[in-house]
Amino acid sequence: xxxxxxVPTDTLRSKxxxxxxxxxxxxxxxxxxxxxxxxxxxxxxGPDVMVANATGCLxxxxxxxxxSAWRVPWMHSLFENTGAIAAGMEAALKAQKKSTKVLxxxxxxxxxDIGFQALSGMLExxxxxxxxxxxxxxxxxxxxxxxxxxxxxxMTTTSPPGKERxxxxxxxxxxxxxxxxxHIPYAATSSVAYPSDIRQKIRRAMAxxxxxxxxxxxxxxxxxxxxxxxxxxxARLAVKTGLFPIIELERGGLxxxxxxREPVPVTDYLKRQNRFRHLFSDDLRAEQELEHIQAIADxxxxxxxxxxxxxxxxxxxxxxxxxRGGMRRA
Amino acid sequence: MLQALEGSQAIARxxxxxxxxxxxxxxxxxxxxxxxxxxxxVADGQFDCxxxxxxxxxxxxxxxxxxxxxxxxxYTASASQGILLMAEVLYNIAxxxxxxxxTCANRAVSAPLSxxxxxxxxxxxxxxxxxxxxxxDNQEAVDTTIQAYRISERTELPxxxxxxxxxxxxxxEGIDVPEQEQVDSFLPAYHFKRALDPRxxxxxxxxxxPDHYSEARHSHHQxxxxxxxxIIAADQDWGAICGRSYGGLLKTIGDPDADIAILSLGSxxxxxxxxxxxxxxxxxxxLIQLRSFRPFPAEALRQVCADLSHIIVLERAIAPGSGGIVxxxxxxxxxxxxxxxxxHNCAAGLGGRDIPMEILPQLLALADEDRPADFQVIDVVLDxxxxxxx
Numbered sequence: 001x002x003x004x005x006x007v008p009t010d011t012l013r014s015k016x017x018x019x020x021x022x023x024x025x026x027x028x029x030x031x032x033x034x035x036x037x038x039x040x041x042x043x044x045x046g047p048d049v050m051v052a053n054a055t056g057c058l059x060x061x062x063x064x065x066x067x068s069a070w071r072v073p074w075m076h077s078l079f080e081n082t083g084a085i086a087a088g089m090e091a092a093l094k095a096q097k098k099s100t101k102v103l104x105x106x107x108x109x110x111x112x113d114i115g116f117q118a119l120s121g122m123l124e125x126x127x128x129x130x131x132x133x134x135x136x137x138x139x140x141x142x143x144x145x146x147x148x149x150x151x152x153x154x155m156t157t158t159s160p161p162g163k164e165r166x167x168x169x170x171x172x173x174x175x176x177x178x179x180x181x182x183h184i185p186y187a188a189t190s191s192v193a194y195p196s197d198i199r200q201k202i203r204r205a206m207a208x209x210x211x212x213x214x215x216x217x218x219x220x221x222x223x224x225x226x227x228x229x230x231x232x233x234x235a236r237l238a239v240k241t242g243l244f245p246i247i248e249l250e251r252g253g254l255x256x257x258x259x260x261r262e263p264v265p266v267t268d269y270l271k272r273q274n275r276f277r278h279l280f281s282d283d284l285r286a287e288q289e290l291e292h293i294q295a296i297a298d299x300x301x302x303x304x305x306x307x308x309x310x311x312x313x314x315x316x317x318x319x320x321x322x323x324r325g326g327m328r329r330a
Numbered sequence: 331m332l333q334a335l336e337g338s339q340a341i342a343r344x345x346x347x348x349x350x351x352x353x354x355x356x357x358x359x360x361x362x363x364x365x366x367x368x369x370x371x372v373a374d375g376q377f378d379c380x381x382x383x384x385x386x387x388x389x390x391x392x393x394x395x396x397x398x399x400x401x402x403x404x405y406t407a408s409a410s411q412g413i414l415l416m417a418e419v420l421y422n423i424a425x426x427x428x429x430x431x432x433t434c435a436n437r438a439v440s441a442p443l444s445x446x447x448x449x450x451x452x453x454x455x456x457x458x459x460x461x462x463x464x465x466x467d468n469q470e471a472v473d474t475t476i477q478a479y480r481i482s483e484r485t486e487l488p489x490x491x492x493x494x495x496x497x498x499x500x501x502x503e504g505i506d507v508p509e510q511e512q513v514d515s516f517l518p519a520y521h522f523k524r525a526l527d528p529r530x531x532x533x534x535x536x537x538x539x540p541d542h543y544s545e546a547r548h549s550h551h552q553x554x555x556x557x558x559x560x561i562i563a564a565d566q567d568w569g570a571i572c573g574r575s576y577g578g579l580l581k582t583i584g585d586p587d588a589d590i591a592i593l594s595l596g597s598x599x600x601x602x603x604x605x606x607x608x609x610x611x612x613x614x615x616x617l618i619q620l621r622s623f624r625p626f627p628a629e630a631l632r633q634v635c636a637d638l639s640h641i642i643v644l645e646r647a648i649a650p651g652s653g654g655i656v657x658x659x660x661x662x663x664x665x666x667x668x669x670x671x672x673x674h675n676c677a678a679g680l681g682g683r684d685i686p687m688e689i690l691p692q693l694l695a696l697a698d699e700d701r702p703a704d705f706q707v708i709d710v711v712l713d714x715x716x717x718x719x720x
Contacts, residue, residue: 068533075533084384088352120385
């Protein structure tokens, strides 16, 4: 490299223009994981797309009429029909012989719960749609109510801890496995803590002619009870504890995992969020729940073999090192 | 050339002639034969479209919406429970002002479960913001389906073509199926100017604050009112091509100077017309077929009712706790006349109960009353009910 060539860093970015499908100026909260994830997804997907967006925070904060943060054709219809709207778009584009890729965006409420049927139908019929679920583990748009994605023991406004309860009584639904059970070409999880992993998986899914699914773990500072500046750290801890495994499934079979270099105890993740603060009280039930949650993480580590074999530069630590011009997976 | 076709078969042919690029539907009695016939046309290579067999009516309406928004002409059909399951999407389609055509094979709504005909389903979504056209026979349903695409795409409003389940959908009649060239000359290729396009990205279905919501609803209401001109024009223009037209917003049958009229919607008009010729009443009577229920043609109705003494409104649905649905709207529309006729209101044929020709004298007897009686289900058999429910 010629040491004489100097590029001022302040102009470097403008000299490398990137397509942005969702731009600044939207009204997401400070540190919103979903906003960052949606930006990364649309950036990687490029301009030749059409988006069907479920009702939810993402829809609300990006489109207060007459403003819009979207630079790609975008449509919101209802909460529970996003899979079907996307299917209709795809059928139309197919009839028109266009190659525009249809993206469907939903939160965990719109995906795991109310829109589950329409999603399943879209997957079963094999529409060429990339469905992205921004998973922030509760109904955040209506003010933090539990969803079937809310993790066990988490506090929400409809799963509050009290004399008779220790937060949500049920387990987080294993959505990616259910989606993969449709034997679609590609289903995966990712986390907003790993932008290059998101980019790589979006590009991968974009190249598939058929239904694909990506579930992105996206912290909600308001709903989880942490400072907005800590979103990425906390998302990374969810992965490094084993509570949110980063995996890939093709035609229903597991084909990839992001290994964890050093598994972190779940308490390191839980104690930084208010939604779990009742688990750190002087209460036998709290102690039992913490053991329970550690057991869930250990189970994930075991079934997905998350500690891996040997050293991979693409593990949960290596993937964090993203430097321009340095090692980059995608 | 006339062909003996079942109503559903005729509708499937009519839909194919309109060349929608995407058809999406979920089977429900009595709409099923429409979907089956479309599937067969597609399978036989006689209808080139993306046929999406969805997992529910909710998705059927949603797929059609997504397709129309992505720039393709779309079609769906349903009935009864299916219409109610679609209800949220129907409001959404209309509110977004998306052109779309659906057939409603009118059927009663559960409970009690009934697969047979009345018009409770389409009446339940009368305020969804769709144009609703009610057909008296299968030829009209075929022609109205073709007109509906023209109306929908010119007004950017969805159109629901209502045809009575079984009475029309499952009945074989001689049908003149139009030629493809006739339909092509009437219906230009689909062009929706607000269709989504990556080269010119727009956002649709956005959040609207109280600063703008009332204006959106007002303009939607105005668009429906203005659609009356397009409904009339489509009927006339298609009439010029195929030689059949249906009176636009409403049609009067019988003596135009009659003092008494019976107004209804759908296939019961055929029964009443037959009854008038088979058992002519002493008084001169005319029939009014309300073809367009949404928009409600108040002015056209006033014109044909100005000289009436009595109008009997025969409902095919009921608003429990209130009574008539159409009757109240007729009453409201006629109230501004100098000498409004008395409006007598009843329902008949609920849940598929047969409406025989003998209903005619029964209906006319309502006009013998000095003042209109309360709304009644005219063919109810009270003996079948316990004393306290009569």
